[in-house]
Amino acid sequence: MKTKKQKPDFLHLGIKLLNWFKLNSRDLPWRKTKDPYKIWICEILLQQTQVKQGLNHYLKFVEKFPNVKNLAEANEDEVLLYWKGLGYYSRAINLHKAAKQIMLDFNGKFPENYTEILSLKGVGKYTAAAIASIAFEQKFPAVDGNFYRVLSRLFADDFDVSRTNAFQYFSELALLMMPEYHIGNFNEAMMDLGSEICKPKNPFCEACPFNEECLAFKSGTINNYPVKTKKTKVTDLELNYFFINYKGEFLIQQRKDDFIWKKLYEFPTEISENINKYIRRSTLISHKLTHKNLKITINDVQCPDLKIFKKYAKETNFEISDFEESKQKSFPKPLQSYLEKMEKKEDFQAELF
Incomplete structure (x- = not known):
């Protein structure tokens, strides 16, 4: 990470983000619950799917399958039908398999431990961290593309996000900013900031709570971050x-x-x-x-x-x-x-x- 003469006040930045989120958070149905099942459905559904497109699908899905037991006992074709229009159907297949896994391995109760959540079919580090933090207030940064982009620009950090250890690197950076309270809100705030303000193209820097501290903004190098050298082969x-x-x-x-x-x-x-x-x-x-x-x-x-x-x-x-x-x-x-x-x-x- 590029360093400056004055060391950043990481915790101050985290508190500033929470204060911004308190006034600017998006009104979304899955943010009105701490039910890990619904948070899980939401996180899987929003992979490769924009919030606007996924909202009605989420509401219909949790209405049809309101809990783990309903989902586990459903016919696979029925689960796929309620996923219709979202694409990437392997997500729905993995949800169904994971629901059966919860019934078998956890007696039907959604696991509360990060490692156990990570063991579920189709759940990766980001999703496990999102569920653990939002539902159970466990201190795990839900690092995804939004985290990479916001943190890279904030600190003018040229760490290559295509490297295999990028998740660990930016997790450690995020932990420096993360307060001991409102962990889930911190992760959701970073998601909102990345998707609504610190966009990949044409970011709204004037509305960003970090525009006074953001090194990329102050140096006019926003478009240089995040750094990604490895391109996806098509x-x-x-x-x-x-x-x-x-x-x-x-x-x-x-x-x-x-x-x-x-x-x-x-x-x-x-x-x-x-x-x-x-x-x-x-x-x-x-x-x-x-x-x-x-x-x-x-x-x-x-x-x-x-x-x-x-x-x-x-x-x-x-x-x-x-x-x-x-x-x-x-x-x-x-x-x-x-x-x-x-x-x-x-x-x-x-x-x-």
């Missing part, structure tokens, strides 16, 4: 699907618990020669995941009669669905969008004829 992936259909019904299958889009439903990825001849057109779709650029081809296979359609479904063990039934299942976003467009087309044809 790979290209091609997928090929067959929308085998007959008058509003179509064939689907459920993905296995591996690779991308675990346990979601999809169209068949292979087709026999005798059905291949019924391909009418192909649709090309581009879709981005965190580490992958997808090129998706969906072939519209229109069976000429019901007998051929049902015979092929039986031979291949594909499931027959219609548009209304498909709404009770979770599909990857590109396939969901394709279904919505095809349904509108079916409605149009029904009106026309």
Whole structure:
């Protein structure tokens, strides 16, 4: 860390952050509870999801699954359905597995110890720290991208956030600022500051409680922090699907618990020669995941009669669905969008004829 002649008053900064949070905290439903279950759901849901997008999903999810027992006893397809629209469905699968783990290993009571929380399926250091601090006031900084950005700029710190020990480094820095009280509020304040004020681009430095102390702001080097030298490698992936259909019904299958889009439903990825001849057109779709650029081809296979359609479904063990039934299942976003467009087309044809 770059040092100045005068050593920062770390604790003063932490208290200043808490005072700012008292006046500026966001009014969010999960901040009105100390229930570790609901805080857990919120933290998992908001990974890769913005608050505005996740708010209604959170309310519906905890209404349907109000506690660990309800979630553990639910059918996996039902859990995925209530996650529909959020993407990154492995989060929902891990939530379901972790709920069963809590029932089995902790007698249905959400664990209170940081190490035990960390042992839950799908829970990493950040999430464990967030739950332990917010629900139980345990002194663990919930270090994430917001912490990296705020602390790097505040101290003009050029520590590379892509290094493997970045979490530990910034945790120790945050602990110097963290008071002995209102631990959860400190972590939530840092989250709000990073997401609302100290944004990656075009930060609102004039509204920041640290603008008098922030070394990057005072030196005009805000855009230089945080330092990240290692870039995420993005790979290209091609997928090929067959929308085998007959008058509003179509064939689907459920993905296995591996690779991308675990346990979601999809169209068949292979087709026999005798059905291949019924391909009418192909649709090309581009879709981005965190580490992958997808090129998706969906072939519209229109069976000429019901007998051929049902015979092929039986031979291949594909499931027959219609548009209304498909709404009770979770599909990857590109396939969901394709279904919505095809349904509108079916409605149009029904009106026309």
